Amino acid sequence: xxxxxxxxxxxxxxxxxxxxxxxxxxxxxxxGDEDLAREVLRLxxxxxxxxxxxxxxCMIAARSRDDADQLARVLSLAVSIEGIADAAEDxxxxxxKDLGVPAALRxxxxxxxxxxxxxxxxxxxxxxxxRLKDLELPTRTGMWVIAIRxxxxxxxxxxxxxxxxxxDVLFLQGPRAGVDxxxxxxxxxxxxxxxxxxxxxxxxxxxxxxxxxxxxxxxEVAVGLAYSAILLRDTTLASEVSAIEDASDELFHQLxxxxxxxxxxxxxxxxxxxxxxxxxxxxxxxxxxxSMCRIIEDDGTPHPIIAAALSEADEIVAEAxxxxxxxxxxxxxxxxxLQTVTGMEVLAIQRAGRWQYRPRRxxxxxAEDRLLxxxxxxxxxxxxxxxxxxxxEGEEGWIEPVDDGEED
Numbered sequence: 173x174x175x176x177x178x179x180x181x182x183x184x185x186x187x188x189x190x191x192x193x194x195x196x197x198x199x200x201x202x203x204g205d206e207d208l209a210r211e212v213l214r215l216x217x218x219x220x221x222x223x224x225x226x227x228x229x230c231m232i233a234a235r236s237r238d239d240a241d242q243l244a245r246v247l248s249l250a251v252s253i254e255g256i257a258d259a260a261e262d263x264x265x266x267x268x269k270d271l272g273v274p275a276a277l278r279x280x281x282x283x284x285x286x287x288x289x290x291x292x293x294x295x296x297x298x299x300x301x302x303r304l305k306d307l308e309l310p311t312r313t314g315m316w317v318i319a320i321r322x323x324x325x326x327x328x329x330x331x332x333x334x335x336x337x338x339x340d341v342l343f344l345q346g347p348r349a350g351v352d353x354x355x356x357x358x359x360x361x362x363x364x365x366x367x368x369x370x371x372x373x374x375x376x377x378x379x380x381x382x383x384x385x386x387x388x389x390x391x392e393v394a395v396g397l398a399y400s401a402i403l404l405r406d407t408t409l410a411s412e413v414s415a416i417e418d419a420s421d422e423l424f425h426q427l428x429x430x431x432x433x434x435x436x437x438x439x440x441x442x443x444x445x446x447x448x449x450x451x452x453x454x455x456x457x458x459x460x461x462x463s464m465c466r467i468i469e470d471d472g473t474p475h476p477i478i479a480a481a482l483s484e485a486d487e488i489v490a491e492a493x494x495x496x497x498x499x500x501x502x503x504x505x506x507x508x509x510l511q512t513v514t515g516m517e518v519l520a521i522q523r524a525g526r527w528q529y530r531p532r533r534x535x536x537x538x539a540e541d542r543l544l545x546x547x548x549x550x551x552x553x554x555x556x557x558x559x560x561x562x563x564x565e566g567e568e569g570w571i572e573p574v575d576d577g578e579e580d
Contacts, residue, residue, distance in 0.1 A: 183246070189215050196264075204267060209264035219253070271445045287346070292341045298357045313357075395457060424455050489545070493543075521543055
């Protein structure tokens with residue numbers, strides 16, 4: 173496979189690889205899988221290679237002061253992507269260094285709104301011999317294939333032309349409801365998750381674990397909103413990312429206190445080191461997201477290649493306005509199961525000028541709500557159709573196609 177040759181291709185490659193690293197790193201934590209953790213380190217080398225090449229190309233391409241100013245914004249985005257990749261590497265090293273992860277953390281991750289699943293394709297299945305893009309798993313089940321283990325080899329950066337084989341082990345991410353749907357297609361029996369353990373009075377360790385999970389969640393939201401802010405050139409979204417960064421700082425400070433309290437209660441407080449490493453990595457991801465937003469917070473206009481790259485990545489950001497009387501008006505996100513039906517995950521809702529990020533399943537959509545969602549390329553038209561959003565592409569809020577020509 174040839175190396176990327178344009179700035180856009182290198183940005184897309186680095187962005188997709190960094191996001192895959194985060195997904196695989198948390199999957200490694202969930203399964204205690206050292207092989208997955210080593211794959212994260214291999215991907216980090218790939219991101220480094222892309223970004224070194226990107227910097228060289230930008231330096232060569234700068235023919236004037238204006239060129240330099242514009243390409244500086246591209247490099248700024250690259251630095252933020254590098255920060256996300258480095259944080260993912262640190263998450264993977266929690267497994268490789270055997271720092272210890274409390275069982276309660278794995279249980280909390282298993283019952284999160286978005287989970288990581290591992291599914292093997294059995295002899296009797298409906299997936300073998302099909303290309304991923306033909307199967308449309310994100311829109312059928314809400315689950316994304318983030319990596320494939322094939323015998324002793326790994327396939328990451330999985331594209332739509334990948335043909336699945338019997339014996340492939342799929343690593344997927346998406347809503348809990350989609351796990352058994354994929355298992356059925358793979359010929360595997362349903363595996364209903366046991367109900368979460370009923371907690372009595374929360375222990376200090378419970379509180380620390382809950383804060384780590386919350387930091388993970390806010391880091392994912394911050395990155396999605398940062399890409400949305402850049403793509404839509406929305407400074408109010410950039411402000412929301414800054415607010416999330418402030419909140420993540422406070423969460424981390426609270427976590428330190430609960431970890432110190434928990435250490436007094438445990439026979440082996442060493443497992444708390446893993447919690448602190450995970451939390452610190454998540455906080456750095458939020459910092460990187462905030463740094464991205466500086467691209468649109470100053471007076472200049474981001475280089476069009478940035479918008480082009482963000483709109484051609486594996487997952488793309490889209491918005492939709494809820495029309496009165498549409499099939500989503502007055503219904504909850506849980507009832508609509510948008511992630512399963514469209515493949516799009518709703519990151520945030522703007523209502524009456526205020527943002528609500530990571531909305532819960534019980535959130536009821538209303539006319540004139542502005543939804544920000546992330547998902548596969550085929551997802552946005554389906555989401556807009558459900559919302560009766562009939563605006564043509566190119567109107568306010570939509571990014572027009574950008575021709576990168578020879579500008580790179």
